[in-house]
Amino acid sequence: MTPEDLLTTYGPRESMEYDVVVVGAGPGGLATAIRLKQLAAEAGREVSVCVLEKGSEPGAHILSGAIMDPRALSELFPDWQEKGAPLKQAVTRDEFLFLDETGAKSTPAFFLPDCFNNHGNYIASLGAVTRWLSAQAEALGVEIFPGFAADEVLYDDAGAVKGVATGNLGLGRDGEPTPEFQLGMELLAKYTIFAEGSRGHLGRRLIERYALDAGRDPQAYGIGLKELWQADPDRHQPGLVVHTAGWPLDSDTYGGSFLYHAEDGKITVGFVVGLDYANPYLSPFEEFQRFKTHPAIRKHLEGGKRIGYGARSITAGGLLSLPKLVFPGGALVGCEAGTLNASRIKGSHAAIKTGMLAAEAAFAALGEGRAQDELTAYPDAFEKSWLHAELRQSKNFKQWFKKGRTLATLMTGIEQWLLPKLGIRNPPWTIGHDKPDHACLEPAAKHTKIAYPKPDGVLSFDRLSSVFLSSTIHDEHQPSHLKLKDASIPVEVNLKEYAGPEARYCPAAVYEFVGEEGNERLQINFANCVHCKTCDIKDPKQNIVWVAPQGGGGPNYAGM
Incomplete structure (x- = not known):
């Protein structure tokens, strides 16, 4: 049955009305809800707010390094320390290493740009911070509905967003209703704030419908892979932060790593690869596994035990790729829009700040009796904020790296070390780009196959044990949430021309080509999906579309 047929047969859907509906219980969405309730309490008014979260609980799908800049959190909760926010491990020391295959060169502290200076920041589990924010929101009266995926944007007769509908439950793999079928619910609002994170599936539709990216550079993405380790106590150095560039990636491929010595004897280690890479034989997952065997990295991990794994796309285009933030009836906040500062590898402070600004604009509009119009006060306030100034300074960061690591390293030093010392925070030049990430992939005939070493089960591992x-x-009885626009493209185009890159760019063994040579087919193991969205971004023909699975599905990250 089509969605329209289901509505005709089982409808109409039940509905609930709120002043504001927020899609996504991450830092940006929760900050939006919290700030609305704070403003309502200060003004002695009632504002009804609900937050939808597709994960089994707030924080279940949250993945980040993470080093957190507490600036925005301090604006939201000046007393966050007294309230017990889980930011306990302050950064004590920064290292930045340039790696070759066997050695490492350290950047002297004096020459380290401000973007890599983490003094005053905290090593944290962003999932734990999200769960704490969720508790603060509920204490203020926010209604949070975990396990409910927003599946559809609802529009009024004038074309403005009027809310969202949750996905239907109890469909079989063939899309037909089972005896457990339940129709989704409509959540209607005067304003709907979208905070789904990087490459949100509803945000992507909104950007296209309202041409929010018109006149902007194409968005740029990366994939971030992360592991959590219980460290050997003799090797643990609480507060140490290590970033690297170079090996194992070649000089034309954007990427780098992070390794943070967190509290309680934990180490988080991760690897980022820009999704504008050209070689279809490259596997971000395998590059990460290879990276951990470098002498400068293995010395931190040896004697420890891997206890967590995850992967997530990163929206990294910065200010030049930022879409228009508002449209009739709603707004985009945080990584849904792309406010992450790629040069700092930080986005949580930006998500919280944009959520607060959107909330303040929505609260003012509600007070004036408005609904379903554009919250223009939000982008106006954003452009006057410290966050906009921060993103303006790093506007060229990802663009330089599209021109190669050597030039990018030099220009990052000029823009974020030399110019600030001269009192110049906004580089007087702008470097644009016009090629989306998926168009950067080149045919396999132009490249040599990469021979990755087999995992040793000690420092390097396979995909399936990682997904576990x-x-x-x-x-597994629900319909696949990974849709193919044309079922013939994976074999006839991707396999024949690009050597089947989906089997390598996916970090969760979702895609595999099976069958004898000349008679292959693409098998989609959707139950493995960790919701990273890489396939939706990198597929060379944009043939794979990620949509929300049944609510509550996906990863359940603990301590990440």
């Missing part, structure tokens, strides 16, 4: 550590669960 993410606690990913999907009902």
Whole structure:
């Protein structure tokens, strides 16, 4: 049955009305809800707010390094320390290493740009911070509905957003209703704030419908892979932060790593690869596994035990790729829009700040009796904020790296070390780009196959054992949430021309080509999906579309 047929047969859907509906219980969405309730309490008014979260609980799908800049959190909760926010491990020391295959060169502290200076920041589990924010929101009266995926944007007769509908439950793999079928619910609002994170599936539709990216550079993405380790106590150095560039990636491929010595004897280690890479034989997952065997990295991990794994796309285009933030009836906040500062590898402070600004604009509009119009006060306030100034300074960061690591390293030093010392925070030049990430992939005939070493089970691992550590669960009887626009393209185009890159760029063994040579087919193991969205971004023909699975499915990250 089509969605329209289901509505005709089982409808109409039940509905609930709120002043504001927020899609996504991450830092940006929760900050939006919290700030609305704070303003309502200060003004002695009632504002009804609900937050939808597709994960099994707030924080279940949250993945980040993470080093957190507390600036925005301090604006939201000046007393966050007294309230017990889980930011306990302050950064004590920064290292930045340039790696070759066997050695490492350290950047002297004096020459380290401000973007890599983490003094005053905290090593944290962003999932734990999200769960704490969720508790603060509920204490203020926010209604949070975990396990409910927003599946559809609802529009009024004038074309403005009027809310969202949750996905239907109890469909079989063939799309037909089972005896457990339940129609989704409509959540209607005067304003709807979208905070789904990087490459949100509803945000992507909104950007296209309202041409929010018109006149902007194409958005740029990366994939971030992360592991959580219980460290050997003799090797643990609480507060140490290590970033690297170079090996194992070649000089034309954007990427780098992070390794943070967190509290309680934990180490988080991760690897980022820009999704504008050209070689279809490259596997971000395998590059990460290879990276951990470098002498400068293995010395931190040896004697420890890997206890967590995850992967997530990163929206990294910065200010030049930022879409228009508002449209009739709603707004985009945080990584849904792309406010992450790629040069700092930080986005949580930006998500919280944009959520607060959107909330303040929505609260003012509600007070004036408005609804379903554009919250223009939000982008106006953003352009006057410290966050906009921060993103303006790093506007060229990802663009330089599209021109190669050597030039990018030099220009990052000029823009974020030399110019600030001269009192110049906004580089007087702008470097644009016009090629989306998926168009950067080149035919396999132009490249040599990469021979990756087999995992040793000590420092390097395979995909399936990694997915197991993410606690990913999907009902395998539901329809696949990974849709192909044309079922022939994976074999006839991707396999023949690009050597089947989906089998390598996916960090969760979702895609595999099976069958004898000349008679292959693409098998989609959707139950493995960790919701990273890489396939939706990198597929060379944009043939794979990621949509929300049944609510509550996906990873269940603990301590990440």
